[in-house]
Every structure is written in C-alpha cells, then in structure tokens.
C-alpha cells in the first residue's frame with residue numbers, strides 16, 4: 001500500500017521519503033504522475049519554471065486549482081479514485097458575458113478479471129463507475145465524458161469473436177444506466193461504447209453516444225480511424241465510422257468526440273473544428289510502450305491548431321486475457337497489452353494544459369473553462385483566417401485521384417545514373 005498525504009490542493013500526494021522506484025504498479029518512479037514527481041523532487045522555484053514550460057500559462061498565469069464540494073472529495077477517498085480540478089480562464093470582454101462550463105473526464109480500470117461471466121464484468125464496471133459519476137454530479141459538472149469502450153475490457157487484441165457480445169444498441173443497457181444519472185445531475189454525458197447497429201445487419205461500430213442533460217439521446221459519433229498497430233488491431237471487431245465529424249450543440253456548449261486513434265490524424269481534429277466544436281473529447285485506450293511520448297503532445301497541438309478545448313481520457317491498469325495472442329511482429333505471444341497509463345487531462349486553445357490524472361488509479365478530472373477563450377485565441381492568432389483552405393482542398397482533390405503525381409521539383413544538377421536520377 002502506498003503512503004500518500006493530502007496536499008494543499010486537496011490532491012492525494014505520495015510521501016517522497018517512502019518513494020519506491022519500481023514502475024511495475026504503473027507509477028512513475030513511485031509517483032502517481034509526472035506532475036507529482038516533479039513537484040516532490042524539484043525546489044519550488046525550479047518546479048514553477050518547469051511547470052510553466054510543461055503546462056503553459058493561462059491568461060498569463062498557472063492554472064488555479066478548484067476546491068470541489070466535500071461530497072466529491074469523500075467519494076474520492078471512500079472509493080480510492082484520483083480527483084483533480086482546475087480553472088481555465090479567458091480575458092474579460094465588454095460585449096459578451098463569460099461562458100463558463102464545468103467539464104469532467106473519467107478514467108478507470110476494469111472491475112473483474114476478464115475470465116468472469118460477461119454480464120458480471122459489465123455489471124461490476126457500472127458499479128465501479130457509479131460513485132465516480134456521482135462525484136462529477138456533486139461537483140456540478142455540466143458535461144462528462146467516459147473512456148473508450150468503457151463497458152468492457154479492451155479485448156480487441158485477442159481477435160476472438162466472443163467479445164462482440166459486449167456490443168449493444170445505442171439505447172442499450174449502458175445508455176439507460178447513464179440516462180438516469182444525466183437527468184439526476186442535469187449533466188450531458190458522452191458514453192463511448194461498442195455499438196451493435198441492429199437496423200443495419202448487426203454491424204458493429206466504435207461509437208460515442210451523446211446523452212443530453214435531460215437524459216435524451218442527442219446523437220452518436222462513430223470512430224473514423226481504426227488502428228492497425230501493435231496489439232491494437234481493432235478492425236476485426238468494428239467498421240470505420242460513417243457519421244462524419246458531427247458537432248453536438250448541447251445545453252452547455254458545442255462538443256465533438258475524436259475517438260482514440262483518430263487523435264493521430266490532424267485532419268480529423270480539424271474537421272471537428274470546422275464544424276464549430278468548442279470542446280473535443282478524445283476517449284482512448286492506449287498503452288505506455290506504444291504511445292506515451294505522443295500523448296501530451298497531440299491533444300495539446302489539436303487544441304492550439306483548432307482553437308478549442310480538448311479533454312483526453314485513457315483507461316488505467318493492465319488487462320489480462322484468457323488466451324495468449326501475438327502482435328504479428330515475431331515477438332513471443334502474451335496475454336496482455338501492457339499498461340494502460342491513464343494520465344487524462346485537459347488542453348486549452350491558448351496552449352495551456354492541466355496536470356494529468358494518476359498513471360495507475362481511477363480518476364475524475366474536472367475543469368472550469370470559459371468558452372470565450374476559443375474566439376479570443378482565434379482573434380489573437382488568426383489561424384482560421386490564415387488557413388488557406390482552398391490550397392489544401394485543391395491539393396487533396398488531386399491527391400485522392402488515382403493519377404496523382406507528387407509535386408516534386410528536382411535539382412537539374414543532380415547527376416543522372418543510367419539516364420535516371422539516383423534514388
């Protein structure tokens with residue numbers, strides 16, 4: 001059991017004197033996150049400067065932590081989940097009121113071994129999530145997003161078809177469970193599930209269901225890009241999405257969902273921005289060895305380039321499966337993906353970002369964000385106005401044509417070998 005104490009921010013912190021160096025539990029040298037490691041290891045001034053560089057500045061200063069209601073803190077200590085909250089501000093405007101929305105992200109590990117009956121596994125995940133969602137409700141969260149395929153273990157590595165049983169219709173069990181909580185807490189909930197499209201021949205999709213604050217289903221978005229990398233060969237299970245880049249106008253702001261692997265595709269991010277998103281969620285499932293160096297960069301870059309907020313969510317823990325599988329890379333077969341590293345966080349259009357949730361515990365990240373910041377940054381940097389979309393529209397139209405020729409200007413002074421340019 002790790003030794004932790006409560007910091008001035010109300011966050012759980014480890015006692016540095018008891019730090020363990022092993023990372024086998026998913027910690028970073030015994031710390032819950034890079035932020036905790038740096039804060040505990042560096043002199044205060046040095047930490048502030050390092051933090052300025054890593055997290056940026058919001059309206060010229062570091063993000064302020066928010067104090068959440070005692071009910072939320074109690075749920076976090078009773079159910080052992082990380083709870084953090086920060087405030088992204090915007091400049092005060094003369095003609096517009098601030099548009100402050102409270103947003104939450106939940107990361108979690110699965111609740112039972114993958115060998116247990118599917119019904120029990122799903123029920124246990126619902127039970128585990130309930131107090132975390134209640135904490136979001138108690139905190140006054142307006143829009144909450146869960147992790148990718150939150151109702152199930154991330155079994156796509158196995159390529160075994162039995163896991164398809166976890167797929168459910170848009171109005172299935174998980175939606176019913178969340179509709180009640182959405183209504184109770186007047187909260188929009190984004191619920192990424194494995195969807196079974198019964199109307200279209202039982203087709204399976206990787207889908208985010210957008211549940212309105214009155215418990216209504218506003219719509220769905222289906223994951224656009226399917227990974228074929230390492231153990232993440234998910235095309236065995238579901239198809240490339242057919243819903244485009246919808247933006248959902250909710251009671252609290254315009255939101256969109258870029259599901260997991262879609263974060264490696266800048267045009268995917270851009271399309272949600274062009275449709276007017278103010279907050280884009282990136283519910284994910286990814287492991288340390290594959291993507292951790294990309295994780296803090298891609299979302300932040302998307303927020304900067306597209307002038308919106310991004311909420312990044314990754315599951316936590318190591319999920320072991322009954323039968324071994326290979327990654328098709330000649331390496332030995334194995335029964336798990338490796339460690340899902342959590343580290344959920346927010347990025348803002350002004351290049352600031354929050355610290356991350358725990359690398360190994362369940363967690364709820366809350367942020368207040370003044371959506372006026374999106375337009376303020378558009379006005380400041382002019383990325384939209386200077387984007388020259390017509391150049392790219394024309395280029396892409398040529399590129400997708402089978403007869404496309406790359407536009408290469410070759411130095412005529414390169415000597416020819418056998419009448420050809422050397423490759």
Ligand SMILES: NC(=O)NCCC(=O)O
Nearest residue numbers: 227232260261285286291
């Ligand atoms: N679920 C999913 O798309 N994972 C892909 C891994 C990654 O993009 O890091």
